Amino acid sequence: MKQGKDSKAMERLRTALTTGNMWLCVLSLCEQQKKIYAYGLREDIEKKWGWKPSMIMSYLVLYKIEKDGLIKSEFEERRKYYTITPRGKEELKKAKGYLASLSKGL
Structure with a gap:
């Protein structure tokens, strides 16, 4: 293996933690920025x-997390903005707790 290049296992982990959990990134940004x-x-x-x-x-x-009720959208000046819902805040809190306990167990 070349130095600096990730193994296939690391590539799979990175994909699972990023693309597979992008909804967490979206909810986190919505919570921090108020609207995206x-x-x-x-x-x-x-x-x-x-x-x-x-x-x-x-x-x-x-689309998926809006359909699940975790975010809501509204149009402002030709742009569609998304904000986190109370349900989205609760799911984000649960997910952070789960990831923290999983990480701690490793």
Whole structure:
């Protein structure tokens, strides 16, 4: 293995923890910034967590978690903004607790 290159196992872990859990990043950003919009979401994730999801993935995650009632959307000046709901805050809190206990167990 070349130095600096991740193993396949690390690549799978990174994918599972980033792309597979992008909804957590979205909820966290909504909680911190109060409102977000899809186009800026990709740059915000890259700045904060060091990876940039595809535009399609961003819209897909926003659609799914809005459908689940974790965020809500409204239009303001030609942009669709998303905000976290009380249910979204509760799910984010649960997820953070779960990840903390999982990490502690490792």
